[in-house]
Amino acid sequence: MQLAERVLLQHEVEQFLYAEAALLDARRYRDWLGLLADDIHYWMPIRRTVTVGDLDMEFTKPGAMAYFDDDRQLLEMRVKKLEASTAWSENPPSRSRHLVTNVRIAGVEGDEVTVEACFHLYRTRLNSEVDGWVGRRIDVLRRAGDSFRLARRHIFLDQTVILATNMSTLF
């Protein structure tokens, strides 16, 4: 790929991720759903504190337990829940800020771009609760017209025990 192409792709990818983050932060969850491919896999395995010799078991594997292991149907349920005034963990709603950074294009295959990025999801709710989740995401963005659809999001948190009352926000 020529430098000019790479710079353009980098720009497109970053703009997509920033726009997506802005939708979540603006609580425009239904619009966010519109960015997802029908076959999306949205997954956050469980991470564990292990010794250097046991790093092969640091994350749970696909098919085992996870914090998120969602297809489109489950993400739609999460959005319906966020929209319901009876989701007590989000009413009053959390305030979130998704900081997406260190965006690197890891591969391009056909119409799919694999993107690695770091994130800091700052979530505060009520008057005194503050949660911060930092981690790495591996996304697969699939070309759709002049934009992308999110076809895969694998989220690797840096926390092991989740130091929060819940994770009612989307990553």
Next chain:
Amino acid sequence: MPDGERANGSWSRASLMSLFDRERGVLDRRVLSDESLYRLELERIFARGWNFMCHESQLPNTGDYLVNYIGEDQVIVVRDESGRINVLLNTCRHRGNALCRAEQGRAKSFVCTYHGWNYGLDGRLIGVPGLKTYYRDDLDLERHGLVKAAQVDSHLGFVFATMAADAPPLSDYLGDVGLAGLGMVGAFGEVEVIDGIQKNVIDCNWKIAVDNLFDWYHVTYSHASANSSGFTEIARFLQPNQQMVMLGEYGHAISGPAMPKARQDQIDGLSDEQRVEMAKTLPGNIVRIRPKAAAGLMGAEGVRSLGHPNIFPNLWITLGGLQMCLRLPRGPSSTELWWYTVVPKNASPEFRRQAIRFCNHAFGPAGLFEQDDGENWSQSTRAARGVSSGAIGHHLGMGVGRDRVTVSATGERFIETCINEHAQRWLYRSWTEWMAARDWAELRANHSPAPTAAV
């Protein structure tokens, strides 16, 4: 030392017993926030009772270990060369350093990272740097092994430990209700824990999490959004007028929906194969009908329960035995929740997949049910610990004095009624008895037998 003059508080037997009014079902809210009561709980409940450690399937090989807790004391749970599972306090006998700082792993021995003391998988001290040169051989290794739990035992592969040498044997401690609770998990045959324990911290008192598991009153309201989002249909499993409660010695209980007796009689006439076929016709992909053998594990009445057992103090069993949740105390206003998913080893790949899918999305911090529990429990702790709010009695009076315990021909005790708070009252009543007893002898002598009449 006279009773009530302990270093960690000035709670006399009478003052502890008065914290829960069992006749009216009113709890003193200090029970949910007071620091000195919390310290006393660590001593008189967690260090004294049998605590859930793991399921044997989590430690298949020699040297496999995980770290768990007895109260706030860390313990290493490890399988040694002889195949035995040991429970060892995770503190070096030298200067107290933690031997294991990982949550789980594989070890040949446990070497302290401070000065290099080395312990075997059975806790024996097997190496001390400078033993000859610096200690001049003047250190008795035999007497400096890791401190072991006083008793370790298992039922259906579930391993428990207690720090109390005078605690009753595990099967006596569990009694019929505790055994029925674990039987709910083992009813479908030998099980294994799926890899990955979901863990998070909720800013609530641990007992708020425990009393909630008996609470089928909150389900409709607290979890309204799990229903409206399409994740579950609460009306399908709640059965508000078909509830069964079993109360067991030392605070164990089971509470929730139950199979009507007439329907269970029909099921009892079916073979295991017919039951499997029948389950396929029921809504939901993870609904199971217990096989014949289940009655042996849960009792002829207990086998009807579709509710929630709690093994006192802090092990919840749910989803008909597919999940277990440990509620670990982290201070009067903080609790760590650990979620285990447990499936039969012989389950079909499809059942296994469906079970994991449901379990991953029901509970845990991102669970469509539990997100809202965390919010309610933390605010119930916070909003009830002020000077004025803390002085209000906590209301647990639903159905008090309105029901009767039925005693079956085989001696099983159960209450059949509508949604109620019997098990919550039993929890706090038992809690006062545990707290007021200075040792196991006193607890044995003074704890309430399981009720057999009006409740």
